[in-house]
Structures are given as structure tokens and as C-alpha cells.
Amino acid sequence: MIVVMEKNASEEQVQHMIDRVQHLGLKAHVIRGVERTVIAAVGDERITKAESLESGPGVAEVLPILAPYKVASRELKPESTQISVLGFKAGAGVVGVMAGPCSVESEEQIVSSAHAVKKAGATALRGGAFKPRTSPYSFQGMKEEGLKLLALAREETGLAVVTEVMSTEEVELVAKYADVLQIGARNMQNYRLLEAVGKSERAVLLKRGASATIDEFLLAAEYILNEGNSNVMLCERGIRTFEAHTRFTLPLATIPYLHRKTHLPVIIDPSHGTGHAYMVPDMSLAAVAGGADGLIIEVHPTPETAASDGYQSLDFPTFESTMARCAKVAAAVDRTLCRMP
């Protein structure tokens, strides 16, 4: 890292900081500029308690040089990771689509949704059984009953099942029914939960927190990878900004940035990323053209009566036409939409 000293830092302060840097096991390299002295600290800054150096006497700021994550980094593993679960694949040139309702509401609803999204071209079924709801007065999900219905829908269609797990106690139960464990945006920094799914054998779909930096996002992934689970997909689902005409702001530049920094597949969620059903088709096409390795889309038989998220759910015909257009766009950028065998 680079320790930048104040303009008027004394020689004694500079020497103090050199000692501190060396005390942390790093090599200090001093550069005396016209206006300022800086100390380059060489070594693995990740494993130190270097952040507190900023409190040192005469220090103006401390600039990190190394990315704080390791196992997730493309520097460590240059080839792209492809996740493969039942018929679903994402990464390394293949675009996988997960689709289905926000919440599992009934057998008929989830099974008809599964058939519809499969017919349109999805290879995984999403559906919430344990629902993290902003209000304690909102529908909280069908819980285990919902998981059973998801498993039933998988039986009927062969689609992989993606569903959210909200707490450590539920990991075992959810993993019993699901193929992919989803960590929601609100739980991106629930470290105990990350450790728990890191110990599971299921693939993980990790959603970016609404105000997480990408470094924080990749460090959350690192918590999972660190426990030995390397089947992690990163999902951009929109960030909190001042914009109010969308529920969240969907920054698609996350795709090329993540592709440069990590080998993990990047999934885009245009439903939460916009919060309005009418924007989802265009943003799905944009994501595929922009290099996404997958999409996760909310689809409901009758969005208007959905128990949750109806405002951002596609109906079956719109999803079907969106998928047809996505396939064309994928071909135009030399990539393929994953299809059920």
C-alpha cells in the first residue's frame, strides 16, 4: 500500500511510519517528492492490520494497491468458471436463464410456471419459499411447504431449482430440496450464512447488496469460496442511487468489470434491477449483449395478483418473446443460450 504523508510531516513522523510499516512485516520504500513524501509498503497488505496506519502521526491518507480478495480473482484462476447444475449452465460462453415467480404460492402456480418457463427456454426455476420481506406484515412465504412444491416442479420438468436461504438454521433444510442456494441482497454480508452455504455442496447464487462495492461483493464470495465451495455465481441486481423512476439502478458495466477481476460467472437480475415489468425485456437483451453469463427473471401466471413483486414480473407470453429475442442477441455476440437437453 502507499502511505501518503502530509506536506508538513516531520522527518520524525516519516521515520515513525517507516517503523510501523516494517513492524507489520512489510518492506518500506520511501519516495520524497517535491511536495510530499510517500512510503510504499511492499508485501501482502491483505493479511495485516494496515488500515489503522491512517491514524499515524503526519499521515494524509493510505492507498491500497492490491485487491483484497484472492480466491475469487482472475489473477489466481485465469480461465472462466462455468457452473453446471442439472440442465442449467452459466459461464464460459454459455448464457443460462433462471425464471419463475417471486414467491411459491400454490402447486398450480409453481408447476404451471415451471412448464411455461421451460417451454420458453429457461433451464432453472426460481421461486421463494422463505421470503425476506421489508415489512413484518407482508406475506413471509410458504416455507417448507414451498420447498416441497419446488421439488415437485423439478420432478415434472427437470429444471434446476433456485431458492433463497435466509439463515444458517435453514441451510440444511433448503439444501435438501434446492439445487442452487440463493443468498439475497440483504444477506450479502451475513457472514455466518455465507460460511454455512460455503460448507454446503449446493451451488450458490450470491446477490450483490444494494450498496455493496464490488470489492465487498467479491469478499462476500470469498467467504463462501474459502469454505471450499467453488460453485458460486455472482448476481448483479441493482444498486441504490438517487434515481426514483426505477426501484434500483442496474449498472451493466458490472459485467465487464467482474469479467476482468474474477473468473466467476455473472448473472443479471433485470426484475429487481429495474422494478418495473415493462423494462425487463429491454434490460434482458442489454444484459445478454453486454456479456452476462446468465439472467434471473421473475415470471408469474398473473402478475397483477402475485403475492409479491407483481409489478416487476413478466407474464408467460412476454417472457416467451423475450427469450426468443435473447437467443438472437446471444447469437449476434457469438454466445449461446443454454437449452434443456
Next chain:
Amino acid sequence: MIVVMEKNASEEQVQHMIDRVQHLGLKAHVIRGVERTVIAAVGDERITKAESLESGPGVAEVLPILAPYKVASRELKPESTQISVLGFKAGAGVVGVMAGPCSVESEEQIVSSAHAVKKAGATALRGGAFKPRTSPYSFQGMKEEGLKLLALAREETGLAVVTEVMSTEEVELVAKYADVLQIGARNMQNYRLLEAVGKSERAVLLKRGASATIDEFLLAAEYILNEGNSNVMLCERGIRTFEAHTRFTLPLATIPYLHRKTHLPVIIDPSHGTGHAYMVPDMSLAAVAGGADGLIIEVHPTPETAASDGYQSLDFPTFESTMARCAKVAAAVDRTLCRMP
């Protein structure tokens, strides 16, 4: 809520939405303007699945009218709530100060910190034993050993102990040693954890998530209150914005807004709210003048060598002078700093 129809919505669509509103148990009141028709839906919109109405045919937007929270609202309980734990008090004209290191590091560190912050005028000791860290490679806290040291510091000073609990499994253990359970910003929407502390008999310090709206913040409090625990303090600790010269942006207007909307006490965290030790004294004074019911401040014997957050921790002398100045400002705005009896 108000359902605003598109300009060119047909009579049939308007009728369809009237039916939908009535189907939700609300009374529909139609107003036909020069340019648009709007439907006012009268009744308790909180308990309905009204959000999905936005997907209805011909609907432009849906505007909620009622605040989504209830028990936390000042409308329900007009008088301010005061939290009182051992010698610590906050709310209803009394300003309570919690202070101490980010992490418990050793007996000497925590006990000397307790004595120092007590001498300066704090009535509660903060200190992390279970630490949520952005990186899996950072110091994760002393865990139960840290809790024991906090209890020891309480024994020696009489200060109330505030410490973070990160997961449901740890609630019982932490509650055994702590007087106030802190829910960190990253866990503000960890609903299982909110429910668990809601069942505890300990007071709760709930930190606002870095990108949580105030409605989301109050609904998180509602999860706790709803379980029967009414000893909740709300802590503003800064939000994520484009500003990079502070680690977070500390919006003190949260204070008058929360005082208008809720009866719960409002605590300000100028340490996390700025991320720089040199800003903490001025922002502490500003918070007290602006009406805060309490402060939580990071204080460390030697910030430069702290295991975490050194860059934003005050040393003992600076904390002492800050407290002396806060007492004067509190008096200037006709409030009092809570003191140990």
C-alpha cells in the same frame, strides 16, 4: 393508496382496477381529472398485497399514503421513549453516550478503555467480540472470551455493556453477558436475527443499513417491537453516497425526521458516520446540537495499533475534551448529558 391511471386508460381498465381495489378489501374512490383518472383506495393498505396493483392494465403508478410501520410510529405513541439500562439513559431530553474500542483485544485494553470513557462521561461501554468483517482474512473478534472481558469491565466500572450480535445462534450467549444487543448495519434486514433479539429481554441498538431508507429502517425496528421487545434505540451511522472523502455520509437530518415519525430514541455514530477520527469531535457536537438522544463513539488507547477501525477511533484525551464540549452544547439546547450516578 392512490392508483394513478394512464392518460389514455380505457373506462374498462378503470373499472377493472376499481374491482381489484375492492377485492383487496379497500374502498375505491374515483376522481376524474382533466388529464387523468385516479382511484383513491381507502383502508389499511399495509395488510394487503396492494403493491402488485401496479401491474394492472392502464395503471401509470401506485402511490402509498400510509406509513408502512405502526408500533414504531409516533402517531401510535406520541410521548418519546426513554431507554434506561444500568446508569445509561437515552431519550426524552437525556443524551446518553456509549464509547469504547471497535474490538475487544485484551483485558488491559478493554478495562483501561472502560475507565477512561467513564471518567470522560460515558455511561455505556461499547466493544465488539463477534466482529462482522468485510474480509474473511481480517481479525474476526475474540468471541466469548471478548464477552467475558466486557463483563469484567462492567464489573469494574458499572458501565452498561453494548456489543454486537451477528446471528441467531449467538443471541443467547451474547445476551448472557451484554446489556444492550447491537444489530450492525449489515444485518439490519437479517429478519431472523431481528426476530430473535425481539424475543430477548435485552435492550437493542439497531443500526441503519448503509442504503436503507428510513421506512425500511423503521420496519426493521417493527420486526423487533412486534416480538414484544420495546427497548429499541435507532442508530444512524451513515449512508452510502458518491462522497469519497468520508467513508460514509452522515445525514443528521435523520434526527428531526425520526423524532417526527417515531417515539424511539435516536443515537448518532460519528465514528462510522465519517470514518475519520479528526471529524468525530465536530460531528459529535453537531449531533448533540441537532437533537440526538445519544452518541456511540469509538475510543481506543492507541488508535494507530488498533485491530480494527483505528482510523476512526479517538484516543482518550480527545474523547475527554469532546465530552466536555458536548456537555456545554447539550446545555445550550436545553438538554442534559446522562452521567453515572
Next chain:
Amino acid sequence: MIVVMEKNASEEQVQHMIDRVQHLGLKAHVIRGVERTVIAAVGDERITKAESLESGPGVAEVLPILAPYKVASRELKPESTQISVLGFKAGAGVVGVMAGPCSVESEEQIVSSAHAVKKAGATALRGGAFKPRTSPYSFQGMKEEGLKLLALAREETGLAVVTEVMSTEEVELVAKYADVLQIGARNMQNYRLLEAVGKSERAVLLKRGASATIDEFLLAAEYILNEGNSNVMLCERGIRTFEAHTRFTLPLATIPYLHRKTHLPVIIDPSHGTGHAYMVPDMSLAAVAGGADGLIIEVHPTPETAASDGYQSLDFPTFESTMARCAKVAAAVDRTLCRMP
């Protein structure tokens, strides 16, 4: 608009607000709910001083219903506007590309750039002569000399010339040489300048301010349209958010939103929208797939030595391959890249 009264507002306060609403020439429609009374004010709220109603006694909040812009709205003009300048076209199914260096630096630089971007498929040449620079110590542009070089490049290639105008005094001069007047993001709310270009006969490329809401953006366009100039293109160039791995955050959902609200063409600027050259190709493809009516891309013979914005400029070969890919994506979504005749 909807005037929401406080829960405990008195009958006298409600009556006072009804009077105020009527005094503004609006019709008051009172709805008494279980918890609150609301007053729907029917009429053209745009021309009133209604915003100050919020200060009325017992008022909780005031919610506008109508969009504040008129001439720019699709409600007023349902068919999409196509802008056509020399060989450049944008809108109504045609995607036009403007490209060239951030600043005009020399005859050779701009003429070679013009030939290169034309060959690759652009139909307009961008280049700054008057440069708004964050620092007074940075290169400020070649001014009139730069304009002459742009005109020369047009003569040689037939490309339409797009260049920024920074102040009212310069409008006449810039309009003498340029085909499209660009209003930069920093000047989006420079109302005198908007009025001045509104009186010009040149087409206008209006860039969104980095923290402008879309309503503010469309109202800025309205200032121009209101003066009689209807050749306005809206350019999304990224917003300020907490994200630091891109210079700005490019919210492509602006495209479907603007297409729904306005008839004006929507241009995307992936160069400023990301701030990194390596992200520009993917975001160009995403923009075209997402429905953009045009792109504006920074291209430089040797980005590394550019007088400004080198970090986000494409070199000639990368621009050429990007254009080839954009053409394929445009075809996949049933749109066409505009080509020189």
C-alpha cells in the same frame, strides 16, 4: 396533486387547505380515510405555485400526479421523433453513431479520426473545441481554431459535426461551424444556455446532468423545445453513485423509461458512462440491444497521449470491431445502424 393531511389534522386545517387549493384554481376533492384525510386537487398543477402547499397547517405531504413537462411528453406526441442531420439519423428504429476524439488537438488528429470513424460506420463526428474542464489548469480546448478544423473534417468526409457549446456568447460562433450543438452534463441546468440553443436552428444533443432526475432532464429539454427548437436528442452519459470502479454509473434502464415518457431520441454515451475504454465495447452492444437510438463514443488515434479523456477513448481498430458487432446486435433486435449514403 394529492394533499395528504396529518393523522391528527383538525377540521379547520382541512378546510384551510381546501380553500388554498381552490385559490390556486384547482378543484378540491376530499377523501376521508380511516387514518387520514387526503385532498385531491384536480386541474393543471404545473402552472400553479402548488409546491408551497406543503407548508400549510396540518399537511403531511404533497404528492404530484402529473408529469411536470408537456412538449417533450409522448402523451402529447405519440410518434417517435427522428433527428436527421446530413447523413446522420437517430430515432424511430434507426441507430445513429457519433464518434471522435474528446478534444480537437490538431488537423491531422481530427481529420484522421473523421476518416477512421466514417470507415467504421459512424455518421457524425464528435470533437470538443470549447472544453469544460474540472480544473482551470487543464487543457481548455482549441476554441475557434478547433471549430475550423471540425468544419474541415466535415468537408473531407461529409460527417455531421457535433461539438459542445459552453455559454450563450459562444452559441452563434459554434452554430456557424457545427451541425449539432452539444450541451454538456455540467450545463444541463444552465437555463440561459438552454434558451439560447432553443433559439438556434441547429439540432441539440442534451446530456443528462450527473445527478439530474429524469424529470429535471426532460424539463431541461422543455426549455429548448419551448423556444421553438424541436430537434433535441437526449443523451444518457452516466450518473453519480457510490460506485468507484466506474467513473459514472450508466443506467441503461433510462432507455425504456424515456421511450415511454417522451418522443425524443435517446443517445447513450458509454465512454463517459463508464470512464474506462475496456468497458466501452460491451456497453455499446448493451445499449443497442436495450433500445438506444444512438451512441456517442470517444475515439482517438492514440488514446494514451490524448489531451483529455484518453482513459476512456477507443483506438481505431477497437472502434471498428465494436461497430461491426453493434450492427449485428441492431439486426438481432430488428433495428438498423444508420450508414452514410
Next chain:
Amino acid sequence: MIVVMEKNASEEQVQHMIDRVQHLGLKAHVIRGVERTVIAAVGDERITKAESLESGPGVAEVLPILAPYKVASRELKPESTQISVLGFKAGAGVVGVMAGPCSVESEEQIVSSAHAVKKAGATALRGGAFKPRTSPYSFQGMKEEGLKLLALAREETGLAVVTEVMSTEEVELVAKYADVLQIGARNMQNYRLLEAVGKSERAVLLKRGASATIDEFLLAAEYILNEGNSNVMLCERGIRTFEAHTRFTLPLATIPYLHRKTHLPVIIDPSHGTGHAYMVPDMSLAAVAGGADGLIIEVHPTPETAASDGYQSLDFPTFESTMARCAKVAAAVDRTLCRMP
């Protein structure tokens, strides 16, 4: 600045970047770390075209070390600047208050406001004559007639007059009547206007743009200072964030940050900074306690009927009580409210 190379950068790429750095007149200092090579470029990076180095081969990122501004910096002028205009003073321990209506509406309105704010303790009168309005359909100000009324109010009260100037053509006219020229947030990066007021002999109140970084803010001040006008006050008026319960987010940590970086006085605008009259008293107190050198507050005889900004204007009694409380808080932090002689 520090040029950080990619992990796998070749020796040839490193050498190329060393050459580029030297070509810019900087001295290159190479540090080969365990994982990366970095090149420290020593010299005055402000006057170079260094930003484009990021496009160099093998470059990961470029980190600036020096602040980009000079004349505004406290390093250059360690003692605080005090601005003094008629009876108004701000800076160096004195807190000056400017108050008055958003817009000048009539002689009676502005003169009565002047008397009221003077009586309460303000030493400058604010009032808009040229109004930058988001909508072309809103009241645009009384223009020169308004300026004359401001001058009349000054004649009657002795208060210094602060009013906004929106374009270069108006600078001369406004300077004829006003004592302090205000540059509004929307024009913070209108560089021609900054240059024009830089040539004026009037003091300048420069408002921070709603999404300007502090570096951009200080560089805008630098444009003014650079023309020879050193009477510049910096005004924090709130930034755009995701928060919707306030119109803007008022980040008071701007005060200690600016005090550390610049010698110029820091004024806080709690009216625009919150957008709600009921929050203004608390945020005024907070600003004074937090170290502000001045306040600018909107005050109107009858906020409810104001031609603009009524929702955030104080009435006379509330302003008077706020000033009385501010004086007490100022005393508590060893500073004094400036008073009319």
C-alpha cells in the same frame, strides 16, 4: 501520482510507462513488489496530461497523490480567510448569517423580511431576482426590478445583499446592486460564469453542486480565485443521494473536511440541505456546533404562499427563536455569531 501495473505486465510495458512518465516531465521511481510493480511519478502532476496514462499498456490503475487545487488549499495559506462585507462577517471564529426569502416578490415582502431577519440577528439579506427554475413554467424572478428592491431593503436596514447571478451577461448588472454574488448549485461548473465573477470585485458565495465531489467544488473555487477574486465563501447545500425523506442530504462532515483542506469560510444552507422547514432549526444548530462559519436560511413572511420554496422557508417567529438558540450554541463552542454593529 502512482501508476499501478497489472500483475502480469511485461518488462517492456513497465519500461514503456517509465518513458511516458518521464516524457511528461515527471521523475519515475520504480517499486517492484511481490505481486505488482508500481511506478511513482514525482513532480507536479497537476499541470500534466497524466490522466491518459491509464490507457497505457499493462496499466491497472493510476492513483493521484496531490490535491488538484492550489490557491484554495490550506497548505498554501494556513490561516483562515474571513470574508467581511458591510456588517456581515464569516470565517476565522465568526459565524455570519444570511437570511431572507427564496425570491423577491414585492417591496413589502422583501423590506419586511429584511427588517425581520435583521432584528433576529442576520447581517446579510438573501433574495433571488434571477431565479434558475427547474421548469420553464415556474416563476422566473423579478429580474432587475427585484435587484432594485434588494438595494432598497439594504438602504433601509444596512444589511449586505446576497443574490444569485445566472449568466455572464448578467454579472455586471447584478454586481451593480448586490454585495455578494451567489453562484447556484446548478452553475457550480459553469466555468465562463466562474471566470466572470472571478473578475468582479464583489464577494462570491459559491454553492456546491448536488453531485460535485469536494475536489470539483474546490476546483470551481479555484477558477474564481485564479482570476484574482479572493473573497470566496464555500456553501454546502446538500447532495443527491438515495434518501427521499429530505430533498437533498446535508453532509455536515463537509465542514471539518473543508476546514482541513482550505482556508476559505464554509457556509451551510439548511433550507436547501433538507427541503423541509421543520428540519431547518435543528440543522442550523447542528451546523453551528459542527464548526460552520455561516448559515444561509430561507425566511418568508408567509411560507405557505411563497412564489418558490415555501416548503423549506421559516416564518419570522421560527427564524427568531432559531437565531437565539444558535447564539447560545455558538457560545458553547467558543465562537460568536456576527451581529450588526
